[in-house]
Amino acid sequence: MLLSKSCVYGLRASLYLASKKEGEFIPIKRMSDKLEISFHFLTKILQQLTAQGILESFKGPNGGVRLNRPGTDVQLMDIVLAIDGEQLLTECALGLPGCGIKNPCPLHDKWAETRDAIKAMLEHTTLTELVEKGRAENLRLTTDGGFDILFED
Amino acid sequence: MLLSKSCVYGLRASLYLASKKEGEFIPIKRMSDKLEISFHFLTKILQQLTAQGILESFKGPNGGVRLNRPGTDVQLMDIVLAIDGEQLLTECALGLPGCGIKNPCPLHDKWAETRDAIKAMLEHTTLTELVEKGRAENLRLTTDGGFDILFED
DNA sequence: TTATATTAGGATAAAAGAGTCCAAATAATC
DNA sequence: GATTATTTGGACTCTTTTATCCTAATATAA
Numbered sequence: 001m002l003l004s005k006s007c008v009y010g011l012r013a014s015l016y017l018a019s020k021k022e023g024e025f026i027p028i029k030r031m032s033d034k035l036e037i038s039f040h041f042l043t044k045i046l047q048q049l050t051a052q053g054i055l056e057s058f059k060g061p062n063g064g065v066r067l068n069r070p071g072t073d074v075q076l077m078d079i080v081l082a083i084d085g086e087q088l089l090t091e092c093a094l095g096l097p098g099c100g101i102k103n104p105c106p107l108h109d110k111w112a113e114t115r116d117a118i119k120a121m122l123e124h125t126t127l128t129e130l131v132e133k134g135r136a137e138n139l140r141l142t143t144d145g146g147f148d149i150l151f152e153d
Numbered sequence: 154m155l156l157s158k159s160c161v162y163g164l165r166a167s168l169y170l171a172s173k174k175e176g177e178f179i180p181i182k183r184m185s186d187k188l189e190i191s192f193h194f195l196t197k198i199l200q201q202l203t204a205q206g207i208l209e210s211f212k213g214p215n216g217g218v219r220l221n222r223p224g225t226d227v228q229l230m231d232i233v234l235a236i237d238g239e240q241l242l243t244e245c246a247l248g249l250p251g252c253g254i255k256n257p258c259p260l261h262d263k264w265a266e267t268r269d270a271i272k273a274m275l276e277h278t279t280l281t282e283l284v285e286k287g288r289a290e291n292l293r294l295t296t297d298g299g300f301d302i303l304f305e306d
Numbered sequence: 307t308t309a310t311a312t313t314a315g316g317a318t319a320a321a322a323g324a325g326t327c328c329a330a331a332t333a334a335t336c
Numbered sequence: 337g338a339t340t341a342t343t344t345g346g347a348c349t350c351t352t353t354t355a356t357c358c359t360a361a362t363a364t365a366a
Contacts, residue, residue: 001240002155005324008248015259027342041325047344060333061341076260087154095161097296105294106168106287107229110274117270121263134259141258143250158354180312194355200314213363214311 002118007083009037010045012141014079015134017055018071018127025057025064036142045083052082071128080122089119155271160236162190163198165294167232168287170208171224171280178210178217189295198236205235224281233275242272 003011012035020026028046032039046065049055056068067074080088092099093111100108133139156164165188173179181199185192199218202208209221220227233241245252246264253261286292 001244003246005248008246011260012247025342029342038325040327043343044325044345050343057343058333059331059341059343062334063332063342065343091154093156093161094165094294095158096293104292106283106290106292107164107278108292110278114271114274118267121267125260125263130259139257139259139261140249141247178312182312191355193357196313197315197355203313210313211363212311212313212361215364216312216362218313 002088003080004084006041006045006048007080009035009042010049010079010083011076012037013042013046014049014054014067014074014127015130015141017065017067018074019131019135020066022070023066025062025066027064030064034142049079049082054078054082067127071131072126074127075123076125076127076130077119077122089115155241156233157237159194159198159201160233162188162195163202163232163236164229165190166195166199167202167207167220167227167280168283168294170218170220171227172284172288173219175223176219178215178219180217183217187295202232202235207231207235220280224284225279227280228276229278229280229283230272230275242268 013031016031016035017026028043029039031037032042035042046055046057050057050065053068054074055065057063057065092105093107094105096105099105134141166184169184169188170179181196182192184190185195188195199208199210203210203218206221207227208218210216210218245258246260247258249258252258287294
């Protein structure tokens with residue numbers, strides 16, 4: 001499992017938000033319904049993203065959450081780092097603490113290359129990019145639905 | 154976390170075995186001491202590898218485990234599949250069941266590329282290759298020790 | 307045949323991840 | 337001011353992973 005479940009949910013929710021009108025607050029309840037994610041669990045995850053400054057929240061009626069920056073400025077990596085931390089980018093493939101160029105394990109070089117590929121992919125992909133691709137090709141963000149669920153009310 | 158802890162331990166242990174004389178049975182107790190892994194836990198993991206035909210075991214005095222094939226014929230992928238299963242290679246990055254070319258998520262294409270890189274790395278790396286590199290450069294397989302711990306008695 | 311060194315396998319415990327629930331704070335509307 | 341819709345935050349439960357322990361089976365050797 002590359003990403004934790006929390007992280008995956010966070011990514012899906014962020015994509016959902018990026019598909020919405022910029023600046024609009026979306027209630028978490030609505031997101032959890034559309035994305036088929038437990039409301040309470042999703043709430044906890046989005047609280048993390050809010051705490052990290054990736055989302056902005058607003059309480060009360062007409063409240064909800066929204067992206068704190070345009071979706072073009074949010075990389076997948078931002079979400080991953082906010083939720084799973086930098087473990088994925090720093091950890092030794094053989095689990096040895098302090099594995100690095102100075103004191104590597106036998107797998108270090110190869111793993112570093114592979115890891116860089118993962119890193120590059122996450123760093124060079126923005127939320128908006130995926131939303132546009134999803135819209136153009138009607139791809140899905142839930143088990144059943146098409147991408148259009150994002151654009152219903 | 155790309156690989157489970159069990160899988161990482163399995164890899165380290167397999168590398169240890171690959172560094173030993175071919176055909177020699179090594180007691181798990183010795184491995185757990187050298188590699189600083191809980192004996193009971195390591196035992197469970199190696200049982201899996203034995204059940205999957207990657208290792209061979211022998212009970213009683215002078216017993217232990219050994220590779221069932223030459224280390225040149227064991228890819229890292231073999232160990233990973235035996236312990237973590239094929240989840241890493243099949244799972245959708247956004248956690249959607251059945252995500253594939255026929256019914257992809259917006260991240261599918263990019264993730265498929267990245268995943269192929271991971272797959273290629275694991276498939277093209279053999280135990281022997283890493284052992285030789287480790288020996289040549291005195292790399293480590295434990296928190297503290299150098300690679301030489303593998304070659305002490 | 308008895309003692310010893312090992313793996314096999316089941317039961318259990320501890321820790322981490324995933325998921326649920328409830329009360330409190332806040333903001334809008336009636 | 338009261339009601340309602342929302343996020344916040346803490347407590348709790350469930351499940352999976354990680355780790356430990358104990359007994360049985362097996363093989364060697366004295």
